[in-house]
Amino acid sequence: MTDEERAGWDHTPKKQKTSNSSPENDLYQQRCSLPIYPARGKLITEIRKAASVVVLGETGSGKTTQIPQYLLEAGMTKAGMIAVTQPRRVAAISISTRVADEMGCELGTQVGYCVRFDDATSEQTKIKYMTDGMLLREAILDPKLSRYSIVVLDEAHERTVHTDVLFGVVKAAQQHRANGNRPLKIVVMSATMDVDSFSQYFNKAPVLYLQGRQHPIELMYSSSSQPDYLFSTLVTIFQIHQEQPVSEDMLVFLTGQEEIESVARSVREVALDLPQNVPGLVAIPMYASLPPGQQLRVFQPAPSGKRKIILATNIAETSVTIPGIKHVIDTGKVKAKSYQAGSGLDLLRVQWVSQAQAWQRTGRSGREDSGTCWRMYTEDEFTKLLANTIPEIQRCNLSSVVLQIMALGIKNVLTFDFMDPPPRESLEAALKHLELLGAVSRERHLHLTPIGKEMSTYPLDPPMSKVIISAKDYGCLEEILTIVSVLSVESILHSPMSKRDKALAAWKKFYCSEGDHVTLLSVYRAFKAVKNKKEWCRENYINHRNLKHAMEVRKQLRDLCVRANLTLQSCGHDFTAIRKCLIQGLFMYSAELQCDGSYLTLDRKQTVSIHPSSCLFQCKPSYLLYSELVQTSKCYMRNVCVVDAEWLYETAPSFFRQRCGKKR
């Protein structure tokens, strides 16, 4: 979503009966005054002419809201809907709300949206805003995307895994439909200059440039390299504060929660010692794990006579737009995920941003008026940064992506038409993982097994899908649905740092000797049984919101199971059945106790420890399953479950024979 489109309206659907497309209408006037409006005719002509078009639209051009309407008005939806994909749910919902307003129709009629858990479309729908992940799901059922005449891939420059896979999917669908009477048009929309690769990939598609409404921004570089970017950031904050008008708010890009809270403390401390004649300031943190109520603080104006300083992660680069920012301080650092197929471990590391990311941050200062961006690095350092951020698909675990691609009917993932192919080792590692789960087979040729096909219907990581479809063999689908749902949302255990001991004491009554999975099940069961759920959550340090979310996920998974004719059996208190079932998907995530009290993983022989948040932290069972490994100060197993060596061996004899040869 562009800045223009994000700002200035609330997210609640407005139901409007009068038509807004009459010339005397305000919204109509607004539409005509957008920078994109003069290009309307040319856009329609070009998109009509070419099979694929790339649109480069600066922020504020209005491309996301207007282009779909232009195509509709030009009669280009006769043979099917227009799909407009977005990387984020809130964007799909709020933009479609805006467009419905502009068109003077009710949301869900001609204009609608479709995101997980929420489908606001109908038979009348002509323009459908949706998340990229949603279109990908649809593609598994219908690889030709036959309901659509045009697919608009918005925010393509963000290069999410879903968008990257969609590139290949829509391109293949277009080829399939090229000779029929209903060709598929593709519009790729990007906000960065790097559009050549998009054009090349989509058969040299023409590139259309749109003017934006960005104001001039002054760039300030450090004169010398800064060894301590936090210190130079603090100095710069107070330099700006003392020299610039107090009405000009500041946005500082930092790497994470801890850093933000510590800088916030420093800012407040230094502010106490400012001379009398210097105005006051308020430091406001902004990061994703902040409770929603506190996130809203960034939108409130500063108390009069004070300056607002927002300390944010890269959430403020794309997901949240804060109005009124005049100064941006860019530390040039970001915390990002890196994955090496070799270690099989996801890592979060602080690293340099790319040039494109730096420009994105810079742009946050010139929204309503001219602005300034203060870079905490030299111009020379800037030129040495990567031009573009490495696409996510090249730095993540690919098991679920590979499963999805194969479910789309693509024969060989290794030759799938990626715009930027991921490393071969990552694809091979994913295939090996799926083979262990019985989802793919290499007999004669590489193919998806019936189990793999079934697994691909669940919105889960492959191990968890495997656990679900295995539950029928253990008569515990009800329990497994609960456990899988709770594991797939953010933690339901709420542990405020100040009340850690109290929280721990409250959880003790749910603890089960079998491990965290069964413990989470007992929390969920207790929650279902009580009347006053909110109060119960507060008393027991349980996160009510995340638990509600888990219930929503559970309902979706349950529906999918019913559709697959899986019987919803309960095993009551037979936790052995549950643990044996978990092994079916997680056996490669197992560890063995060593004589010295440490643990070694069974597949790569890595030294690991039980995470201190686990209910088994002080226990030493001989064999464990874990849901994930996290590398922090040590390599920790998070969410562990006690198992028998025999069960592991019975589940995957050849896997364990290779790895524990001497034992058997």
Add this chain to the structure above:
DNA sequence: GAGCACTGC
């Protein structure tokens, strides 16, 4: 004896 960039189905 700890620690969480950001999304999404």
